[in-house]
Amino acid sequence: MIPFNTMVVLCGTGLLGVVSGIIGSFAVLRRRALMGDALAHAALPGICLAFLILGERHLPALLLGALITGTVGVLVVTTLRHATRIKEDAAIGIVLSVFFGAGVVLLRVIQNMPSGNRAGLDHYIYGKAAGMVVQDVQWIGGVCLVVILAAVLLYKEFTLLSFDTAFAATLGWPTLRLDIVMMGLLVIVTVVGLPAVGVVMMAAMLIIPGASARFWTERLHVMLILAAVFGGLTGIVGTWLSATFSRLPAGPVIVLVAAAIFVVSMTFAPRRGILARTLSHVNLRRRTARQNLLRTMYELVERDLDARPAVTPAALTRLRAWTEPHARRLLAAGARVGLIERTSDGHFRLTDRGLLEAVGVVRTHRLWEMFLIEQAHIATDHVDRDADSIEHVLGADIIRDLEDRLVQLGRWPHGTARPPRSPHEIAVDGGVTP
Structure with a gap:
């Protein structure tokens, strides 16, 4: 009582x-x-x-x-x-x-x-x-x-x-x-x-x-x-x-x-909360790294995409300015989740699932690049860096709005399965094998 x-x-x-x-x-x-x-x-x-x-x-x-x-x-x-x-x-x-x-x-x-x-x-x-x-x-x-x-x-x-x-x-x-x-x-x-x-x-x-x-x-x-x-x-x-x-x-x-x-x-x-924000930040970093890897591999093999050629870690380091150990860690992480497979000669290629996800990543990146070029008037030799800083947090609704706007302007093909070529030159310097 x-x-x-x-x-x-x-x-x-x-x-x-x-x-x-x-x-x-x-x-x-x-x-x-x-x-x-x-x-x-x-x-x-x-x-x-x-x-x-x-x-x-x-x-x-x-x-x-x-x-x-x-x-x-x-x-x-x-x-x-x-x-x-x-x-x-x-x-x-x-x-x-x-x-x-x-x-x-x-x-x-x-x-x-x-x-x-x-x-x-x-x-x-x-x-x-x-x-x-x-x-x-x-x-x-x-x-x-x-x-x-x-x-x-x-x-x-x-x-x-x-x-x-x-x-x-x-x-x-x-x-x-x-x-x-x-x-x-x-x-x-x-x-x-x-x-x-x-x-x-x-x-x-x-x-x-x-x-x-x-x-x-x-x-x-x-x-x-x-x-x-x-x-x-x-x-x-x-x-x-x-x-x-x-x-x-x-x-x-x-x-x-x-x-x-x-x-x-x-x-x-x-x-x-601190734990939730920390986990969210870690997940964002992992997603960003995975998307950068997929986009880089797609851009390396884009000229002969149907043949699905393999790439070397050295090719990744030249295109992205990564260190080779970092590139190998990213490749290993992609292989663990089934996005990348290792060939018999030690090179790496995109799996069917990896290619599908890479197409989506590149599509988002180039949509944002074209939007920045057309609406923000950013030079084509600078747009890649500016797009890279925001593309990973774009939602599906924003991506659809970007595509609709660029289609109306005649700057984006309608109904294509794969994204158009990059508006700027991508320097591929070896490291791609059949």
Whole structure:
């Protein structure tokens, strides 16, 4: 049976993770991830000032003070960015350091007061999730509901604002007001989350779930759902670990759980993860090398293609400026997949399958060459190099469009099985045997 207080904290941190993931995703997409950090640090002076004015720790008043100074911090960043030549990252750094410094000074003043030690305001720096009560969960739940409703009702507007603010402005949308609404939600979430995870850790709650979700999808609505799930898991698992292992502060543990989710996402995400991108890069290099080999062998024997003559590794090195060991490695790799066969005298020729694939490779290469000559006006003695840099990533739709366009211009034969001759001279200097 989970104790009631533990259940309260689990609900509070879970909801905080959900709402932080949703609003933080928009901040990440707008490249304003550090704005949450600036907001959290700018809120500390407001908390201290509210305590100094009231002389007691009254949570709504403390949160109101944090909201005011956090908003002031956002306005200062905006003013510095628009009224001066200071870039946004520098403006955020200025606000973050100055406001946090002021908060630390005020915190020291409070601690020197007779009632300062009982104020417990130092918990707002690192957070104290264990001290969360039902009222705190209600506050977080209300904010979570508001943010979810705003994300649903303003989904189209927030989407365009996140990806292309200038285009939204040309459509006549009130981009400034929408930006203020988005930043206002960010301020509110930051302020509400301070008692649980503190000034130092709140930025991580806003940034990491959205950044983690970005690795898994290209669709915004899926990213928002994943960010909410990651944020909720971060809060719940971090709180559970903190409660299970005594003397572990909840805020830092929550952030470490978020960091673990980020590392897993960064490493294992199917398209944008490190492993997937590495495998994709390796496969592209292998495909490029195989296609270059097939095209080179085709060009060497093109004049007598029906006889299917064999070529020597030395001929490949002369035409492609490869080293002979590299050429032999490529030939061996082609032989392993059945594209090339070795003759009895140690030479190499294309198999039926290899010839079929080579025809497709050469066709794509010469289509792109002709397009560059006709449309980009690249000289024929330079076009081979320019085509070589892009032909390996052309999709089937682009290839069909290229062929249709060149056929209409009368620069490409229609319906031929084999590609036409190269528009530039190919220097074949021996190394081809019957």
